[in-house]
Structure formats: structure tokens, C-alpha cells
Amino acid sequence: MYLRELKLKNFRNYKEQALNPSRGFNLLLGNNAQGKTNLIEAIYLLSSGRSYRTPVDSELLRWGADTLYIKGAVVEEGGEKSIEIGIRGSNKRVKVNGVQLSKRGELFGKLTTVIFSPDELKLVKEGPNYRRKFMDQEIIQIKPAYYYVLTGYNKVLSQRNSLLKDSMKGRANIDTLEVWDKQLTEYGVRLIYDRQRFIKRLSGFAKQMHSKITNGQEDLEVTYQCCVGPKEEESLSDIRSRFGKRLQSFRGRDFKTGVTNFGPHREDLSVNVNGIDVRKYGSQGQQRTAALSMKLSEIELVKSETGEYPVLLLDDVMSELDLLRQEYILGNLARVQTFITCTHLTGVMKKRCDKGKVFNVNSGIITTEG
Ligand SMILES: Nc1ncnc2c1ncn2[C@@H]1O[C@H](COP(=O)(O)OP(=O)(O)OP(=O)(O)O)[C@@H](O)[C@H]1O
Ligand SMILES: [Mg+2]
Numbered sequence: 001m002y003l004r005e006l007k008l009k010n011f012r013n014y015k016e017q018a019l020n021p022s023r024g025f026n027l028l029l030g031n032n033a034q035g036k037t038n039l040i041e042a043i044y045l046l047s048s049g050r051s052y053r054t055p056v057d058s059e060l061l062r063w064g065a066d067t068l069y070i071k072g073a074v075v076e077e078g079g080e081k082s083i084e085i086g087i088r089g090s091n092k093r094v095k096v097n098g099v100q101l102s103k104r105g106e107l108f109g110k111l112t113t114v115i116f117s118p119d120e121l122k123l124v125k126e127g128p129n130y131r132r133k134f135m136d137q138e139i140i141q142i143k144p145a146y147y148y149v150l151t152g153y154n155k156v157l158s159q160r161n162s163l164l165k166d167s168m169k170g171r172a173n174i175d176t177l178e179v180w181d182k183q184l185t186e187y188g189v190r191l192i193y194d195r196q197r198f199i200k201r202l203s204g205f206a207k208q209m210h211s212k213i214t215n216g217q218e219d220l221e222v223t224y225q226c227c228v229g230p231k232e233e234e235s236l237s238d239i240r241s242r243f244g245k246r247l248q249s250f251r252g253r254d255f256k257t258g259v260t261n262f263g264p265h266r267e268d269l270s271v272n273v274n275g276i277d278v279r280k281y282g283s284q285g286q287q288r289t290a291a292l293s294m295k296l297s298e299i300e301l302v303k304s305e306t307g308e309y310p311v312l313l314l315d316d317v318m319s320e321l322d323l324l325r326q327e328y329i330l331g332n333l334a335r336v337q338t339f340i341t342c343t344h345l346t347g348v349m350k351k352r353c354d355k356g357k358v359f360n361v362n363s364g365i366i367t368t369e370g
Helices: 036-048 118-125 128-142 145-168 174-213 236-249 251-257 284-306 323-331 347-353
Strands: 002-011 014-019 025-029 067-076 079-088 091-096 113-116 220-225 268-273 311-314 338-342 356-362 365-368
Touching (some): 014 036, 025 036, 036 338, 113 284, 118 128, 128 174, 128 268, 128 284, 145 251, 174 220, 174 236, 174 284, 174 323, 347 356
Parallel strands (some): 025 356
Antiparallel strands (some): 002 014, 002 067, 220 268, 356 365
């Protein structure tokens, strides 16, 4: 799919801007602090209903303005659809084809995006919560129903945790714990079921991608660290029986610590390059490339699961990569609509620009070259 048109009103430093991107390569060129990342953020907002930079919607309003509006026209095999987002104060409305959505989950999958920004390095470098977030976000784009299971799981988890906390003060009700355990198991098992399947496919694509980017020098292995053990693609009932037993066996520890020590909220992905853990031992460049391969692998995963390529958003990526890696990325994404930000044109990019559009971004005003 691709974004045919984008309109912004009072979004960040944009007063009123319309844009007709190319269906291939789109370069956002400009000095620092001109609005390049803001534009990437606007496209991401259309795809997920939330910014990746802030959880506070009112920060997105142009200073001094009280309403903002974004509209995107998205083209895919089945035709074109419009996505509109309006924010007034802390009130947000999202419409698809003119119909207002009642739940955020209804937006998922309407415009699929893969974003890579400098923050993505955290995916390999930082704690497991970043990798869990990665798994969840990717699965949600492909299978929006996963979002409801995840929110259900998190709700039950926090109720179970407050019960455990109460029990430390001597006010526990064991019958209620049984109820939460049953629900936690039902939601947890479904999360694991999807994670097992998607991560296996994603690691296959990530491995291929990484080998291409590194010219066959590096072998990337992304493995799902599942809380019920390292088995692949089990049935729901197999997962359920192991989940139930494990949850039981952790009970003593849960009562002692006042939190739930077992479950998908404690899972992780291991990321190895040529057999070593890149998180601990990888160089900065290796970590960046591993994160990039993991992210870019979503492109093929989304395509194979939904039949449509996602839109690729690359913020500040090129300046951080060596020429070989830049060449590979720009040379291999011909079928994917790509938005890429940079402060100056490099030779590699100039070559690609022939087949796309260059947008000059200057103090919240975008002009096209030529
Ligand atoms: N809510 C807002 N209203 C008006 N201006 C804003 C708002 N939020 C951010 N800005 C301004 O937008 C400007 C551009 O930000 P942006 O992050 O898009 O820059 P950039 O072009 O990506 O720069 P860099 O090359 O440094 O990454 C910033 O200088 C900031 O002051
Ligand atoms: Mg920026």
C-alpha cells in the first residue's frame, strides 16, 4: 500500500501543508529543526493512532492552535481509503472513509508502516521491554485482534498484582486469585500462540535481510524466549497445560514478592550475530545493523501476511550507516514506498532520487524540487 496524499493542519510546526508523495522513494531534505521528523511522526500517527514520540496528544498541536487535523489517502489493491485524525485539546477523533471509529484497535492494519529512527537501537541494546513492544506492535499490524488479547492480558495482570500486594498485608482472597489465574492463562496462552508463530517467521526474514545487508558476513539469529519453554508452534491446548502448571509453581514466589513473576510480560527475544549475543558483545554498528534487519524484516512479513507492502519510514538512518549498507537499503526497496529524512544528499541517495521525489523541508513548509 502507499500514501497518495497527506494533508496537515496545525500539526507540530506545520500550519497548513499538503503533500503528494511518490509511490516509491521520498526524500525529506532539510537542516536540523525544520520539520522532517514531524512529518514522519504524522504518517506514523495515521497508522497507529498514536505518536511514537509522546503519549500526550496535545503536544502535537501547533503552539497556539487548539485543533489539529491530519488526512491521508491510502491506496492498496482493493482501492483507496481515507484516514482522518482530529485532535482538540485532549479529545481525539479518528475516521476511516468518513466513519468515526469507536475503538483505537479498529485503526490497526488500515495503513501499515515500518519505522526506523535512532531510537530503534534500543531494540537490541536496552532491556526486554523494548523487544516485547517490538513483538507486540508487529503482530498487531498483521493481526489486529492480538491488540484486544494483549490489553485483556494486561488488565488481568494488574488486577492479579494488586491482589498479591493485598495478600502481603494479609488481605488475600485465594478464590479471587483462582479467577484471575484462569483469565490470565486464557489470554496468556493466546499471546504465546501468536508470538511463537510470528517470531519464527520474522526471524527467517531477519536472517535473510541481515545476510544481504552485511554481504553474507554475518548470520543473525533472533529467537523467542518463551515463558513456557523453547518449543516452536505448539497447539493452544499444549501451551495451556504448560502455562497452568508453571503459573502454579510460581505462586509461592508471587506471594512473597507481591507481583506476577511468570508470563508473557516477562518474555524476551535473544539476538545473536555469528553466535554471540549482540546486546552484550556487539559493536555499535553491529547492534544498529541487527536492529535494522529486524525492523526491515517486517516489510516482507507484512507483505506475506497481508498481501500489501507497508510504508517504510526511515528517520536519520542514512548518516549512521556505511556506504555499503546505504546502497543495499536504497537499492532493494524499489517496491516499497519509502520516506527518508536527511540533512544533505549523499551520492547514493542522488542515484535513487531519479526514481522518486525530493521534498525540501524548511520551517514547517515543504516545497518540491524541479
Ligand atoms: N507542537 C509544536 N508546535 C510548533 N512547533 C513545534 C511543536 N513541536 C515541535 N515543534 C518544532 O518543530 C521543529 C522541527 O522538529 P523536527 O523534529 O521535525 O526537526 P527535524 O527537521 O527532524 O530536525 P533534525 O534534523 O534535528 O532531526 C522543532 O524545532 C520544534 O521546535
Ligand atoms: Mg529529526
